[in-house]
Amino acid sequence: MVRLAVIPGDGISSEVVPEAVKTLEAASEIYEYSLEYETFDFGVERYLRTGQAVPDDFDDFIRSLPDKFDAALFGAGGTDPRVPTGISAQPVLHGLRRGLDLYANVRPSRLLSDDLTPLKGKTSDDIDFVVIRENTEGYESGTAGNFKVGTPDEVEIRPEYNTRKGVSRILEFAFEHTQRLGRTNLAMAEKGLPDGLWSRTFADVSARYPDIEARHVHVDTLAYLIVTAPETLSVIVAENRAGDILSDLGGAIQGSRGLAYSGCFNPEHEFAYFEPVHGTAPDIVGRGIANPIASIMAARMMLEFRGHQQAADAIEQAVRAAISTGAVTRDLGGRNSTAQVGDAVREALRNPNR
Numbered sequence: 001m002v003r004l005a006v007i008p009g010d011g012i013s014s015e016v017v018p019e020a021v022k023t024l025e026a027a028s029e030i031y032e033y034s035l036e037y038e039t040f041d042f043g044v045e046r047y048l049r050t051g052q053a054v055p056d057d058f059d060d061f062i063r064s065l066p067d068k069f070d071a072a073l074f075g076a077g078g079t080d081p082r083v084p085t086g087i088s089a090q091p092v093l094h095g096l097r098r099g100l101d102l103y104a105n106v107r108p109s110r111l112l113s114d115d116l117t118p119l120k121g122k123t124s125d126d127i128d129f130v131v132i133r134e135n136t137e138g139y140e141s142g143t144a145g146n147f148k149v150g151t152p153d154e155v156e157i158r159p160e161y162n163t164r165k166g167v168s169r170i171l172e173f174a175f176e177h178t179q180r181l182g183r184t185n186l187a188m189a190e191k192g193l194p195d196g197l198w199s200r201t202f203a204d205v206s207a208r209y210p211d212i213e214a215r216h217v218h219v220d221t222l223a224y225l226i227v228t229a230p231e232t233l234s235v236i237v238a239e240n241r242a243g244d245i246l247s248d249l250g251g252a253i254q255g256s257r258g259l260a261y262s263g264c265f266n267p268e269h270e271f272a273y274f275e276p277v278h279g280t281a282p283d284i285v286g287r288g289i290a291n292p293i294a295s296i297m298a299a300r301m302m303l304e305f306r307g308h309q310q311a312a313d314a315i316e317q318a319v320r321a322a323i324s325t326g327a328v329t330r331d332l333g334g335r336n337s338t339a340q341v342g343d344a345v346r347e348a349l350r351n352p353n354r
Contacts, residue, residue: 002028002306004037005065005072009089010044011280012290013075019292019342020073020299023315026346027303031311038069043089044080054091062095066271071302072096074273075295078280088280096273097135102264103166104173105133105243107277108301109230109250109260112293112316113323116255116332119227126231131250132177133243134170135264137162162239167198171205173267174237178212185234186212189219189242198239223249251277256331258291261298263305272305274298288337291329293319296345318348 004024008017021037028035040061047053055061065072074096077089096102111117111127119127137160144158171188178186186206190198199216206214217225219242225232226249238246251260257278265272276294284290296319303312327344328334336344348354 001034003069004035005069006037006039007042007072007074007092009042009075009077009092010080011076011078011282011285013280015288015290015338016276016292016295017073017075019338020295022342023296023346023349024299026349027311027315030350031308033308033311042092043077044083044087047083047087053087053089058091058095059099062099066100066269069271070306071271072273073299073302074275076276076280080282097264100271101136102266102273103134103136104170104265105135105262106177106265107131107133107247107250107260107262109254111254112259112320117253119253122230127253129230129233130235131243131247132170132174132235132237133247134166134240137166138240160241162197164197164201167201168205171202171237174235175205175209175212178235181235183234184212187215187217187222187233187236189217189222189236189238189246191219191242219246222246226250226253256291258329258331259293261294261301263301274302288339289330290338291331292338292342314349314352317352318345321348
């Protein structure tokens with residue numbers, strides 16, 4: 001049984017998320033798991049219809065999600081020229097992350113076809129690492145503010161706070177995740193003080209995992225390694241801002257941000273949420289050319305989380321098969337529409353030996 005809350009959000013999300021849902025439906029027929037889902041229309045389109053991007057009881061809605069659903073599939077939240085600044089599905093993102101304390105953002109960077117990477121001479125054997133990003137502290141803590149707005153003396157303050165509790169638990173999650181993957185190499189990315197909170201906590205936590213080679217690497221050095229020697233990387237754990245940047249770079253070396261996806265977890269909870277991480281792409285909304293693969297792979301990650309490994313593996317193989325036949329959107333050099341790529345994935349899912 002999979003009980004799924006589907007929240008497409010803004011921009012191209014309403015085009016790509018349905019392709020992921022259709023793929024989950026196809027997989028449920030083949031692999032005989034029960035799929036129940038409900039779709040919620042939070043964001044810009046709702047605002048244009050009702051004057052509210054989210055309902056008045058939105059905080060209650062967020063708190064109730066783990067009681068009603070096993071997971072959520074979210075698209076994206078972002079600005080839209082049709083509405084005032086600040087009107088979007090972004091509250092969904094903040095509610096899921098901070099409201100439900102889903103502090104561990106896991107973003108795989110795994111090359112799906114050797115032809116896609118812009119890195120010369122690199123193959124799928126070289127690009128297969130995971131970025132684990134702290135998801136609730138740092139620069140997205142919600143504590144930013146402005147004063148003297150619109151004047152020459154305007155000031156913006158955006159503190160990046162980290163707590164011992166927050167740093168400890170994301171590092172512990174990363175070491176445990178490394179072990180679950182059967183890997184032995186973990187790099188911690190930061191640009192802080194040598195004796196700062198992250199450095200000291202990393203030393204303390206890594207001492208409890210002697211079988212894992214743990215390295216503290218400056219974030220700029222890790223960015224360099226991602227584009228020059230990705231084969232040396234296995235699992236990266238990072239504070240909020242560094243993790244965001246490094247994981248987007250990981251999407252780029254896969255071939256497109258349209259392939260990048262993530263899951264957000266708290267190991268103390270049974271509920272998690274999953275999303276493509278390519279944003280709302282307002283420049284291509286409504287053109288039918290957005291890449292649905294990130295959404296489909298986010299759905300695949302959700303199935304893995306819920307214990308449906310065979311179906312999850314089959315979806316990934318179907319994605320790889322569709323790419324190998326050239327069924328890709330323009331960001332990957334193809335001519336296929338969003339719907340055509342989704343159809344190609346589901347065709348490969350239903351006929352894996354064709």
